[in-house]
Amino acid sequence: MASRARISPPSTRSAKARPARRAPGRYHHGDLRRALIEEAVLTIQQQGVEGLTLRSVAERLGVSRTALYRHYRDKGALLAAVAREGFRAFGDTLAEAFAAPGGGPAGFQAMGRAYVRFAVTHPAHYRVMFGGFLDACNRDPELVAEAERSFAALTGAIVGLQRAGLLCPDDPARLARHVWAVSHGVAMLAIDGQLRGADPDEEMQYAIDRLLTGIRKM
Amino acid sequence: MASRARISPPSTRSAKARPARRAPGRYHHGDLRRALIEEAVLTIQQQGVEGLTLRSVAERLGVSRTALYRHYRDKGALLAAVAREGFRAFGDTLAEAFAAPGGGPAGFQAMGRAYVRFAVTHPAHYRVMFGGFLDACNRDPELVAEAERSFAALTGAIVGLQRAGLLCPDDPARLARHVWAVSHGVAMLAIDGQLRGADPDEEMQYAIDRLLTGIRKM
DNA sequence: GATTAGATGTTGACATGGTCAACATTCAAC
DNA sequence: GTTGAATGTTGACCATGTCAACATCTAATC
Numbered sequence: 001m002a003s004r005a006r007i008s009p010p011s012t013r014s015a016k017a018r019p020a021r022r023a024p025g026r027y028h029h030g031d032l033r034r035a036l037i038e039e040a041v042l043t044i045q046q047q048g049v050e051g052l053t054l055r056s057v058a059e060r061l062g063v064s065r066t067a068l069y070r071h072y073r074d075k076g077a078l079l080a081a082v083a084r085e086g087f088r089a090f091g092d093t094l095a096e097a098f099a100a101p102g103g104g105p106a107g108f109q110a111m112g113r114a115y116v117r118f119a120v121t122h123p124a125h126y127r128v129m130f131g132g133f134l135d136a137c138n139r140d141p142e143l144v145a146e147a148e149r150s151f152a153a154l155t156g157a158i159v160g161l162q163r164a165g166l167l168c169p170d171d172p173a174r175l176a177r178h179v180w181a182v183s184h185g186v187a188m189l190a191i192d193g194q195l196r197g198a199d200p201d202e203e204m205q206y207a208i209d210r211l212l213t214g215i216r217k218m
Numbered sequence: 219m220a221s222r223a224r225i226s227p228p229s230t231r232s233a234k235a236r237p238a239r240r241a242p243g244r245y246h247h248g249d250l251r252r253a254l255i256e257e258a259v260l261t262i263q264q265q266g267v268e269g270l271t272l273r274s275v276a277e278r279l280g281v282s283r284t285a286l287y288r289h290y291r292d293k294g295a296l297l298a299a300v301a302r303e304g305f306r307a308f309g310d311t312l313a314e315a316f317a318a319p320g321g322g323p324a325g326f327q328a329m330g331r332a333y334v335r336f337a338v339t340h341p342a343h344y345r346v347m348f349g350g351f352l353d354a355c356n357r358d359p360e361l362v363a364e365a366e367r368s369f370a371a372l373t374g375a376i377v378g379l380q381r382a383g384l385l386c387p388d389d390p391a392r393l394a395r396h397v398w399a400v401s402h403g404v405a406m407l408a409i410d411g412q413l414r415g416a417d418p419d420e421e422m423q424y425a426i427d428r429l430l431t432g433i434r435k436m
Numbered sequence: 437g438a439t440t441a442g443a444t445g446t447t448g449a450c451a452t453g454g455t456c457a458a459c460a461t462t463c464a465a466c
Numbered sequence: 467g468t469t470g471a472a473t474g475t476t477g478a479c480c481a482t483g484t485c486a487a488c489a490t491c492t493a494a495t496c
Contacts, residue, residue, distance in 0.1 A: 185403025214432030
């Protein structure tokens, strides 16, 4: 049950999960690499990806504006790091949600709910992960690998249900793309505030039900 | 069958749909307001929304960098205009697709296909429309009205199918949100190039089929 | 046709932001 | 302690959005 990756691991930091500023009087920060990601995430949550500036991140961490370049090639690399961390936590979340009820149909549904819940809980990560802010050059292999792992979790669950005779026998990859599209659609609308007041959790539960049984009148 | 709004009306321009540059020697452009939108769309298609700069748009139109401000309050207003035009064409496209086969189930399916086709054909518009690039302040009433009209086209189609006893009797607005989420998910994955080589049209047709009948084994 | 007000477009300037080059400080291994 | 690598700083440059002041054109009026 222990997760492999937590986005904000419980640490000695304040309850607000504020990234560590450099201790006063010290020249080195200590863990600037990590603090940069955390502060970037915070900023994105507050002001959106477009509102993210390296200078404000540096200032908030009490560090000069170019200190970042010792750890990331450029702004895109920082965003890629955010995305990579996001995919790692995302994959873990999906896998855990599926495994918790012992897999099977309950696990499948739990995974769907966890998908949207992750997006709503970590909109900054989700937006960077899927918002197309990453240049092709910034899609480092590690990032792609993490993304593949997330997708594999979904495909695996589908294959399991098919073996149990609970899902139609279409190509698992095809089914997975469809399930992903549905989840992605709900997630995007939810974090873009376009659900017209509907509750994201309930919206996704409805989507899962309709996903399984369809909307045609029986 | 005549559409109320075409995104690129057939005009005297070249086949490349290049927006008109200012005629050499002339002080006024003639229709800068419209040319700005077209050039913005072109740029977004080529370089993404983040790659859009007012200066390059102006330069491409052979106009000074601040000429834009005689027609739009700021960059956001230009994007809002792009979105508004997009929603107008989008609503028309959906309505036409539904009406062409005489409505009913065939119209519903056609509308779904048209949804994704629009996104794939006009990714720049679609991204601006749904990508969250519009500030709340830029959501002018006209834009919201056009968006509502698009959504109403979908809801209307659903109500029709319900009356014909072809769809489950859930709240039409709820059903519409679900159908929209599915379509939006496929569309976003398609224009983000995340369909792993799958054909968007076929992907959407599959989604429609599963949307109607579900993925559970019969 | 001359006048003139409003529409349209231009130039110069400024603030913000990403990034590079050169330099400073600290840490860690010897 | 010495020293090379890691880490951080300062100054500068360029691109971009935007404002203020000015220039030019169009169209309506006399």
